[in-house]
Amino acid sequence: MIFILILSILVLWIVYGRYKNRHKRKLAGLCRNSQMSLPVIGVAHHFVGTDEDRMIALMKIGREAIKQGGVAGGWLLNTLMVVVADPYDAEEVMRVSLRKMDGLEITGDLIGNGHMFAQVPIWRPRRKAIAPILGQKSMEMFLETFTRQSEVMMDQISAHSGKGPFSISKFITAYSMESICETSLGIRTDIQNNPDHPFLLAFLRFGKMFVARLMKPWLYPDFVYKLMPYYRHYKKQIDILQEFVRQVIVAKRLKFRDFENENRAECDQLQNQPDNKKSFLERLIDIGFNDEQLQEEMLVLILAGADTCTVGASFTAVMLSQYPEVQDKVYTELRAVLGDSDRPLELADAGQLKYLEAVIKETLRLYPPVPAIVRMVEKEFTLPSGFKLIPDVGVAIHIWALHRNPTFWGKDAEEFRPGRFLDTNLKHPAAFMPFSFGARNCIGSRYAMMSMMIVIATLVRRFKILPSKGASIQKHQKCKKKPLRTKFDIMMRHVDGYQLQIEPRR
Template sequence: MIVQLFMCVLLIYLAIWRWKARHRIAFAKHFKNDIKAVPLLGLHVIANCKTDHDRWKAIKMFADETLKQGGAICAWNLHILYFLVADPVISECIMKSCLEKADAMKLTLSIVGNGSAVADVPIWRPRRKILVPIFSPKYLMHFEKVFSKQSMILMQQLKKAASQGQLSMSKYVTRYTMDSVCETALGVEAHAQSNPDQKLHHAFLNSCRLISDRIIKPWLHFTPIYKLTADYKEFMGYVDTIYSFIQDVITAKRKDLAAKNNVVEDEDRLKPILELMLETSGYSDTTLIEETVVIFTAGTDTSALATSFTSVLLARHPEIQEKVYQELTQVFGDSKRPVQFEDLHHLKYLECVIKESLRLYPPAPFVLRKIDKDLELPNGLTLPKGTSVINNVYATHRNPAYWGDDADQFRPERFIDTPLTHPAAFLAFSTGPRNCIAYRYAMMSMKTALSTLLRHFRVLPISEEELGQPIDLKFDIMLRANDDFQVKLEPRN
């Protein structure tokens, strides 16, 4: 009797759900998808694999299928319809019109609270207006001294490690980006490079690990259940460490600014981002913490990953590395002087190399959006409210219709030879109103670190078999090399 009652309730629920989802069901029929789904569960079993490497293979399977079907497919995950897109025309339409981030993306970035990277539009919009001017060249040019100083410290650390054989580039570059972000964003020195065991660095790495672990366990997506686990307690401990550190800096900076209220200051003095926000925003401490955590986490991880991917690609393509070195020689001669802001404008080929690395291996391989109202697509179909969209950056960057038949090849010259065939064909920094406002900051940091690295070292693969080969990947909350970016370094002198 109980079983019959349960089945009756279940059938009624499914009938109601199917009626409410009828527009999404009809929409999905327009898009072919040859990946077989599990009845009722959809693709949930496939998408949530046991290891980071397995998870990437599943994600890549969907990317390949999206390209095979012409740039768009639909897939059900439990009760949620996902619209997977690798066509710049469709992506641009969605990312300009639908600004709400999908709930799944908010889960992956749960450490940032209501930070503008994931905040709902009413919160994001006024914050964005304040943040955009802060990331203008007027202020960013002063940060180059920090990037340059920290890149020289990075070289000192790499010299010690290079003599011991192969090493993980990301291990060292992440400390460089953390020190750079703390000094440029907060105005404090974290000393992560000289003291890698310090609490802040430890808290950042482990909070990312726990977020990744939560993603692959769907039962932990429900917050009340997650709060009952030991992982939640551990995660909140790391979050408290990061937040307490930033809160202390904010408190000290407010007192410092109050003391200097009537003092005429040097206009050329480096003002950290936190100080600029305090002067222009009127943000509460809670808002300041959330926005600073966004800058701290994104500025540390994404720039480090992009720099690491570029280093490995240069190791596997020595002929391209030599072209970069020749450009560096033209700009710097044979000196090892620190990089200056004016130098960055002359490193045009290096910038193309970085962009090509971001094209092939974007640290954030997809962008999720939530459709909060019906949207007419360029092909005339209506994308129904309630659909979740995965703008597949990885697949878009390899779409042969926009990048040619050699879309899988590492060829930096493509950013010199021809302009983009569509503005949304390159999504490394997203597109539309919610694009990355810190792209200039990121490029400055990456160009400084890589130019300093390549003037001091020749980057080599760990074996000759890797020459010209693609990078084996894994995915947690970001795209990473499966071997943690292993290379060898050979001093140039």
């Protein structure tokens, strides 16, 4: 009797679910793909396995979308996912749907209501306040930090010169973390000279644990995750990161207060200094952010900025090792702009390094740090391609596929050719979106590009970058050279850990 009752409830639940999703099923029929879909779980089984297996599955669905004219789709558990690889459709999705992927609420454990993943009512005023701080006028202050910290990095990696393969990523991570702590918090952490710095170690450990949780949706509910044996270790890393930033905020508040009580003239001088001489934290204090808001936004800037710069610059260094003719052009350009001097780069110099910028952009095109982003549809609208999207459907903007769509990049879309950013114009602005696109794009894109340009320029000036003999490559018949093997854990990374070799130029 109980068995019959349970079976009846199950049947009714399935019938109700099919009725409720009848419009989604119709949409799914219009954007099918050739990937095998199973009952209940849909295409989720393709994403089971290693991080590399997950990236391979993501690439397959991206190529499927390209083949079908820019749109594919399938069920991911109980969510219908529409995959977009057409810039016209992507632009419309970014314009209409501002709500980010369900499940990212778990980022709140660390960053609270930080603007990156916040709900729209919180995100909108935060972004409006923060965006000017990351504008072009602040680049001069950032540049001084980037050049100084990149020289520290060169001193660190010089021990590996002429001594075989090593991972460049570890050093770029430390460079990025120290640079962003200085520009955002206004402090010097000396992380590059201290690889066991508690903040750096907590950042790395938290990242691994967060990714592991994000890839297992059944661990999203807090009450489930808190039962896991590793939850205490996860919480410990969050406490370290939050406490570090909190102490800096408190110290900065006390500094202003002490000046105000003891030396009004010095306080006025500190508060009235030009904005481009102030850290992010000081400028957010000026506009009235409270301590909780300051902590949330500082953690967003540090964690997102450090990881993006690390992945982008690391891939660029590896590509330069694989393409010596491209590296030679970069070095020639640097010599043309800077001559034989050892002086640090200035803002005017950076503006003249057009080929270096093109190399970084071409690397980001083929290896975007975030290969896909998801928006949730909240109201019905129609894409330029004719597909009508309905509420509660997820739309995956497949950046990796957008960047390889031959309709917008030509028959050589799979090839590494930096010159394409110098000799041709984009057919659509959304065809290239390594930092997302539209209203919720990455507000730190200028910052990230400048950081990557400075560290790569400094690296090429000091060393010749050589390939790692054991670098793994992926076969692809359309490429003149075989692309790098990649894996996916929120960000796209190199399977071989960005291995390369260096030799001194002088």
